[in-house]
Amino acid sequence: MKLINYIKRHKIKSAILAVLLVVYYFSLPKDLFKDPTATVITSNNNELLGAKIADDGQWRFPETDRVPEKFKTCLLLFEDEYFYKHPGFNPISIFKALKENISSGSVKRGGSTLTQQVIRLSRKGQSRTYLEKLKEIILATRLEFRHSKDDILKLYASHAPFGGNVVGIDAAAWRYFNREASNLSWAESATLAVLPNAPSLIYPGKNQQRLLDKRNRLLKKLLDNGTIDELTYELSVAETLPQKPYPLPQIAPHLLQKTAKHNKGKRLKTTVDITLQTQTNHIVKQHYNSLKQNEIYNISVLVLDVKTRKVLTYIGNSPTDNAHQKSVDIIDKPRSTGSILKPFLYAAMLDAGDLLPHTLVADVPTQFGSYQPENYDKSYDGAVHANEALSRSLNVPAVRMLQDFGLDRFYHYLKQLKLKDLRYNANHYGLSLALGGAESNLWDLCKSYAAMASTLNHFNDHSSAYFTNEFIEPVYNFESKVDFGKLVSEKSVFDAASIYLTFESMKQVNRPESDESWEFYDSSQDIAWKTGTSFGFRDAWAIGTTKDYVVGVWVGNADGEGRPGLVGVQTAAPILFDVFDILPKSDWFAKPYDEMIEVSICKKSGYRASTACDDIEPRFIQNSGQKTAPCPFHKLVHLDASEQFQVNSSCEDVSNLKTTSWFVLPPLQEYYFKTKNPFYKPLPPFRNDCVKTSAIHMEFIYPNQQNTIFLPKDFDGNTNDLILKVAHSKPELTLYWYIDDAFIGQTKDIHDMAVLPQQGEYTITVVDELGNEIKHKITVAN
Template sequence: MPSRKILRKLAIGTAAGATLLALFLAALWQLDRAYPPPLDAQAATSAEVLDRDGQLLRAFATPDGYWRLDTRLDQVDKGFVDMLVAYEDKRFWDHHGVDVLAIGRAALQLVANHRIVSGGSTLSMQLARLIEPRDSRSFASKIKQVLRAIQIERRLSKREILERYLTLAPYGGNLEGVRAASLAYFGKEPKRLTVSEEAMLVALPQLPEKRRPDRNPKTALAARDRVLQRMVSAGNLSEREAARAALDPVPQTRRALPALAAHAADLALRNATPGTAPQLTIRKSVQRGLEAVARDAARKLGPKLSVALVLADSRTGDILGEVGSADYFDSRRSGWIDMTRVLRSPGSTLKPFIYGLAFEQGMIAQETMIEDSPADFGGYRPRNFDMGYQGDVTIRQALQLSLNVPAVRVLDAVGPARLIARFHQAGVNPTLPLNEAPGLAIGLGGVGITLRDLVQLYTGLANGGKVHALRDGTERIPVTDAAATILDAPANWQIADILGGMRPPQGAAPRGIAYKTGTSYGYRDAWSVGYDGRYVLGVWVGRADASAVPGLSGYVSAAPILFDGFVRSGLAAVPLPAQPAGVLRPRSEDLPVTLARFGPVGGPSVAGVSESAPRIVFPPDGARVDLAASTDQQSPLVLKLQGGRAPFRWLANGKPLVGLDRTRTATWQPDGAGYSTLTVIDAAGRAASVKVFVE
């Protein structure tokens, strides 16, 4: 048995050792408190704006110029995480910051080979180096890294350590973090990586500049293949799977990170809560298609013209795509200006709502006749776009041809104040000239409105007359879901039926949409707004400085973009609504007398022509006509009249002559000699007759 002296010495030694250990641990604890790892000073991450499905819509570089996207484990494929841990730190889930076995193995290999064969750094140690870069590769720096790794493990969970590493790991150039690298090299989020892509992204952070695939593809390929072979040795991959992955090429170009919806993204970040990624109602695929449409169209239109588009879901008011300009960075087009929010004259695009109110009040039917001729409305003399006039036309023709005088006639009957009140009811507040009451010029674009507001009005036409306020997620105040009425359902269908019969622009594929075009005064703005049974797309074309553009027009300049936008949005077409039960579209001959013609018979007259009943002035009543005396017995008899309203229908002995005539002369070839009765009927239904004797 040991002597008491020896036991006493052992007890003293043990106590001294325990005391020293306690003092050492206390010193470490005090050091840990006094010099914690700079976890709170982690480098800033890139601001992000997300689409409606959570996809990255636009990313912004950090203030120091890096693409560094915050990364969560649920954003990364599990296979990549497993491969990373197996390659870099296979005992990651078990150690407390330092892998003693790995450090021992690395030391023995260094002694045996006189060079570094493998490192002993854990992922925690690598994170320590990323958040606190070392000044040198000295032994003291390595000790500091070990201590920092232990500190990090005391403060963060394993999951948090991985997420920070995946956010900060270098991938070459100004790319940091696996999300930025995956998007730049493969054009997709790391949630959808292949085995080959995972292996390359595992290999890159060790020597990010030397292994950059866009600059050193051979080196990147060799590094990727070494990772694949290591996974086979570790039992994480089969030989066949690794061989298949090794056949894939490495990317040799670097893509730009998503940069869609520039104007909306800027506004969303300004209005967002700090530290949160704003989520818009925009759908990424729709936005990408519309931006391509705007870019291609602007290239064809010319260097100073821009294009803006807004596509909305009429059932919810959600904006699925919005393009404020053809190119945000193009100074020639003033691309930084969001033209979806700028007040401009809407041209003829408000006409459907004028006719809609008239349908609603029972003033018109589609086949009601209305006069298109020069008219004076208390000093206001509207003229058609082509400076010509059609005479008598149907309401359907007047809207489809976008005739100005008929639209003003109907607006005069409906009342401009009522039209503006209906717009206000739908949540849209057009801007009138200062100190002016609503006037007839509204019908031809004499009011200021934005593209967004115009699309909001048209969502009512696409949604049975019910309007939802538009929203894109940038709003400071949440938009209400309540719907307002712009037109009642029967009137709304009548308008859709008319606009659905519009001929597509030349070269455009039929789409089954109802649409209207407009051109503002002075050729400053070209518009086209169309809709199917659910979606509404509005197009504006012009210069941001409101300069005139000779030849600019809604039908020629904007309508082709509208049809292209619907196709390239990728949205499935939704049929226009069927004719509602009880809603009629009577033929002209079935109209009651009150709907046969719009307006009073004694209304404004055709310039230089009396509004009196028609009167046949040649041949006169009772005349004897000797056609045999003519030098050419085959020549027809010329008929002339005065008064009446075009078009005119002639009858000979009760038999109609071919077609309608808008002139006051016609010709008639008698069947033979004898008495004949000639009759003319004008557009108002008034008739005049003469009897002649043909010899």
């Protein structure tokens, strides 16, 4: 009531006072410092991984979250012993400074508190006049109202100049002593405490003696007030001063580059394990030094934690030079996939119930229109088990499997994996989609392998349930949490059994391209892994997963130049296994029994056993695999007593027939299969006195599906013959050969026919002695 009466009696004074209070309240800007700051990334335990200089060319880290105790003690003793007692300015210090300056006729002493110095730093070095000092005092008191004493100390420590282009305690500690500010010694802390007093005159490398004297005087004060003991003092004054700035650590430069795009000028705590990152850097450097001898200059490596989906190691490129795109981060760049997508096709076919793991698939010369896939070694197995085709990375079986499965169906599975570089429709890629016709990047591929491993882990750990958001993006921000969604009974992409069976195939010890020197890449733990090599030897891949970790490696040249020997198993796989060797060992995945069923499998064909199969074993398959067809390759045949001929009731008494199960492949598959499987036994021929009732099969070996034939020439320039080849289920029959209805010859047992046609179009017709016929149209070109 008295206040109200006073205001009424002194309206003008009260209004002036109110205006002054408002001006005082708003006198201090909301943000004292608007200077650009460096982008800083740290590891998962807060160790510095790297920093990118601020836009104004200053090494100014984002504001520190704590001031180290040693530096704080040294700073207060040197600059402002009464910091925690004054209201922002110290009248006694100001009076002493004023007295000394007047008596000397010049400014000899400032008398400013740390709070005032924060204000001066924020005002960008205004001229040191008495009017400016008055403004600093007013603003300093306002700052004391806004912030705690500790916060003011943080502002000073973050923005104080330390000489050259170094600003703030964190940057200074790294630039001058190559370590965190919290790890500085007493001598180092004292050095940094005296630097802001005259940073343009005294800093490491300049006026060393003056800097040394100021540091040692401060250390003596610490000794005198009992902060340090005599031994610590003696050891501290014996420490040398830094001579020149250290370069800041660049342990994960490409992750820093990635961070700067979205978190520029901020400090980001990442998920990277600094020990693992450093060791992997060393591995990459070793392999780079070897690979560059073959003019292969770029390597990228990504390591993910399967359970948390956190990035543990991020190496965007090898330590190459600017001429070979050192700054390019290849982890998220699209590159030709080679064979690295084959496991997804295998898993998709298992998931859809179109395949069993050991099913025999055809491996014979194949052509789809103008597209003719070939295996790496240019040879064919005739028929090969699907899991072996995957572990050996055979191209022809993969393309035939894709053709049978359906291009659109497989493309749909890939889109569910969220491979962002699949920008076109399925027809754009065609059947080459399984062999590198599409592009993807190391980030997306590792993400997909990690999601598959995690799906299997979660299924076994959560009572046979699936998470709705399993195929989620990995994270490198330590504060980010992965949300796997809700637990449901339905799979999101692949079921657990299909993933498990795919991983079982991928851990086989067959090298994708050859069996040579496999022992050098053997590991003490089971790893599901796959390599890939793009057309023209431009990209080499190796990606592997265990229950806990995914490691992905890409090797090549950033400019796309291909090199001989740039093959996944030779260049990327050794790096993959070197990285796995430094990771903690993992147990193998548990079998997801709830998504599997035990059935009888034909050992030779890998199909569900039919009544004709003679060698059967129980195996667990995926539930959807129950709808696959029974074995088509075993048939019951009737033999005579010698078991050398087939017979039937037309030539042998029924009581003498010996019924036997026989494994029979189609003629073209049989032709190649028996060359690599010496124990394969073709069907015995019918005895001459028997009426032949079984079906006759005949196929072209060459040309098989080729439409255009180029005749080779020898060293003398002469054109060589075209060798026509046919596989017949009963090779003992005589075959009659025609070109455009003109008879050219006959063959028996071995059905090869040499011809030398001119350029043009022809129809080849082959007829056996029983009247069975096959035709094939070809175009002969130079």
